Amino acid sequence: MGVLNIDTSLYKTRISGKFSNRKPYKAPDPHSVQSFIPGTVLEILVYTGQNVRKGDDLMILDAMKMQNLLKCPMDGKVKKILVKKGDKVTKGMVLLELEWLKESLHK
Amino acid sequence: MAISKKIKELQERREKLLLGGGEQAIEKQKALGKRTARERIMALLDEGSFNEYDLFVEHDARDFDMYKKSLPSDGVLIGSGTIYGAPVAIFAQDFTVAGGSLGLMHSRKITKIMDHALKMRIPLIGINDSGGARIQEGVNSLAGYGEIFFRNTLSSGVIPQISVILGPCAGGAVYSPALTDFVFVVDNISKMFITGPEVIKTVLGEEISMEDLGGAKVHSEITGNAHFFASSEDECFEQIKKLITFIPWHNGQKARMFEPAEPNPDFSIEKIVPDDPTLPYDVKNVIRAVVDNSDFFEIMEHYARNMVIGFGRMGGRTTGFVANQPLEMAGVLDVDSSDKAARFIRYCDAFNIPIITFVDVPGYLPGADQEHAGVIRHGAKVLYAYSEASVPKITVILRKAYGGGYIAMSSRHLRADFVFAWPSAEIAVMGPEGAANIIFRKEIMSSDDPDGTRKKKVEEYKEKFANPYVAASRGYVDAVIEPSETRKFLMHSITVSENKVIQMPEKKHGLPPF
Numbered sequence: 001m002g003v004l005n006i007d008t009s010l011y012k013t014r015i016s017g018k019f020s021n022r023k024p025y026k027a028p029d030p031h032s033v034q035s036f037i038p039g040t041v042l043e044i045l046v047y048t049g050q051n052v053r054k055g056d057d058l059m060i061l062d063a064m065k066m067q068n069l070l071k072c073p074m075d076g077k078v079k080k081i082l083v084k085k086g087d088k089v090t091k092g093m094v095l096l097e098l099e100w101l102k103e104s105l106h107k
Numbered sequence: 108m109a110i111s112k113k114i115k116e117l118q119e120r121r122e123k124l125l126l127g128g129g130e131q132a133i134e135k136q137k138a139l140g141k142r143t144a145r146e147r148i149m150a151l152l153d154e155g156s157f158n159e160y161d162l163f164v165e166h167d168a169r170d171f172d173m174y175k176k177s178l179p180s181d182g183v184l185i186g187s188g189t190i191y192g193a194p195v196a197i198f199a200q201d202f203t204v205a206g207g208s209l210g211l212m213h214s215r216k217i218t219k220i221m222d223h224a225l226k227m228r229i230p231l232i233g234i235n236d237s238g239g240a241r242i243q244e245g246v247n248s249l250a251g252y253g254e255i256f257f258r259n260t261l262s263s264g265v266i267p268q269i270s271v272i273l274g275p276c277a278g279g280a281v282y283s284p285a286l287t288d289f290v291f292v293v294d295n296i297s298k299m300f301i302t303g304p305e306v307i308k309t310v311l312g313e314e315i316s317m318e319d320l321g322g323a324k325v326h327s328e329i330t331g332n333a334h335f336f337a338s339s340e341d342e343c344f345e346q347i348k349k350l351i352t353f354i355p356w357h358n359g360q361k362a363r364m365f366e367p368a369e370p371n372p373d374f375s376i377e378k379i380v381p382d383d384p385t386l387p388y389d390v391k392n393v394i395r396a397v398v399d400n401s402d403f404f405e406i407m408e409h410y411a412r413n414m415v416i417g418f419g420r421m422g423g424r425t426t427g428f429v430a431n432q433p434l435e436m437a438g439v440l441d442v443d444s445s446d447k448a449a450r451f452i453r454y455c456d457a458f459n460i461p462i463i464t465f466v467d468v469p470g471y472l473p474g475a476d477q478e479h480a481g482v483i484r485h486g487a488k489v490l491y492a493y494s495e496a497s498v499p500k501i502t503v504i505l506r507k508a509y510g511g512g513y514i515a516m517s518s519r520h521l522r523a524d525f526v527f528a529w530p531s532a533e534i535a536v537m538g539p540e541g542a543a544n545i546i547f548r549k550e551i552m553s554s555d556d557p558d559g560t561r562k563k564k565v566e567e568y569k570e571k572f573a574n575p576y577v578a579a580s581r582g583y584v585d586a587v588i589e590p591s592e593t594r595k596f597l598m599h600s601i602t603v604s605e606n607k608v609i610q611m612p613e614k615k616h617g618l619p620p621f
Contacts, residue, residue: 066437
């Protein structure tokens with residue numbers, strides 16, 4: 001038995017597994033670039049330390065019979081690449097870490 | 108009293124009410140980057156076309172000292188007018204009056220204009236900007252919401268219903284927009300949720316901003332509750348006006364005809380789809396290459412982008428387009444894209460709009476998350492919607508049409524009226540790699556060079572089956588056409604299906620897999 005708060009009233013009740021196992025909300029972090037599709041890393045188009053701009057192509061993921069482009073979510077610098085060519089990746093897996101770059105460096 | 112005096116009295120009474128909640132409240136509204144309810148109606152409707160009703164309505168609440176308070180027009184404006192000459196019924200909640208809160212008389216004004224719209228068979232536009240139920244009016248305000256939801260449902264599929272969220276729309280109030288056909292949101296202004304950030308914090312201890320919880324971007328990209336996203340109220344009104352030009356006034360007629368116009372030749376259709384079936388391209392350019400003026404009006408642009416839906420005109424006639432988008436998620440079918448397409452197909456069917464489907468689909472997205480999110484149930488919606496639709500259905504297979512995706516995307520078997528395929532089409536039970544691995548399993552396994560044999564077998568399979576001619580030999584494809592012939596075939600198909608009649612078994616209603 002658990003307690004559920006609805007409109008500031010507390011109710012004694014059974015709690016579903018789906019509710020108690022839910023993940024708390026986390027704001028999306030553009031610094032860690034995740035795979036949007038399950039597939040294989042076909043090509044890595046950037047190197048560690050490279051300056052990148054929002055919208056740049058970072059990798060090609062081979063999935064669903066298609067070469068899918070992974071786009072850069074923010075301006076910055078490639079901090080770490082966590083996969084290599086040929087790796088199988090799942091959806092939501094972090095593939096690459098970016099770090100924010102002072103704007104002056106881009107100019 | 109002389110008549111001139113009486114007219115003057117009317118003018119004075121009106122004058123007072125035109126200010127809604129008063130200058131201070133209006134200033135507050137403007138500080139939030141929002142227009143007043145009246146300004147919004149004026150901006151949306153043809154100049155001078157707004158006829159207002161129920162300006163003098165007042166609330167009749169007694170409890171909690173409410174009898175001492177006057178709420179001008181009870182916080183909502185109603186009336187009718189025209190958009191590009193088309194008649195529309197409209198209501199706009201006035202946030203400057205008691206936060207646009209919904210009490211009994213407020214809801215009666217809304218239901219009055221809803222009844223009017225349904226009776227007169229004209230589109231209904233609702234501008235939502237309200238803090239929610241007027242708590243002082245208790246169950247009466249709940250009754251008000253219920254009466255609105257009931258009418259939304261009654262009018263559904265009879266007249267177009269458009270919801271514009273230009274402020275908060277929280278709690279039960281969100282269900283009226285959810286029951287309507289199209290929801291418009293504006294960045295930084297629209298907020299929709301059932302329970303707000305404060306409640307979430309108290310109950311669950313989770314911190315989330317109003318924007319991240321139910322802002323315009325969230326509903327356009329994540330939830331799919333909104334169909335049109337704009338950066339400003341002005342842009343939003345332009346979108347609504349454009350939509351009105353594409354849809355009929357009610358389900359008993361077709362959309363207005365426009366002057367036919369050729370597409371822009373810059374979209375050279377034979378150059379859009381790459382030779383290599385694994386390379387992506389933007390399917391919207393295929394649509395632009397065939398529609399009048401290359402003018403494609405996309406709906407739900409930011410949600411489930413692997414499926415593209417929207418309106419265009421073919422020879423002046425409004426046409427709905429559904430297309431897989433290889434540029435996003437390889438154009439797969441999944442929970443969200445199925446839901447998006449199915450609802451749009453049903454919209455087109457309800458309002459006599461023919462549907463053209465462009466197919467380039469590798470199949471369904473694999474994954475436990477998809478299976479657990481109910482891809483079976485949601486995917487079935489597409490089959491249901493296409494099968495049920497009695498409007499003209501025309502299909503063009505551009506490239507891949509594999510497995511369940513082939514069936515679902517308006518195939519002959521779901522009674523597409525015309526099915527065309529480009530020479531680049533690959534219509535087969537599954538992709539060559541997968542198919543070869545299964546069919547030639549023994550040969551590959553027992554080979555001295557399994558990889559080499561596999562490659563050879565895949566090539567063999569590609570050669571024999573990854574083309575449009577097997578399907579064409581069975582009559583599942585009516586014609587294999589050159590890309591440059593696409594518009595010609597589509598225009599002709601639309602023309603000959605103008606008076607399409609089909610018989611469906613009689614029923615009270617079907618049971619789509621909601």
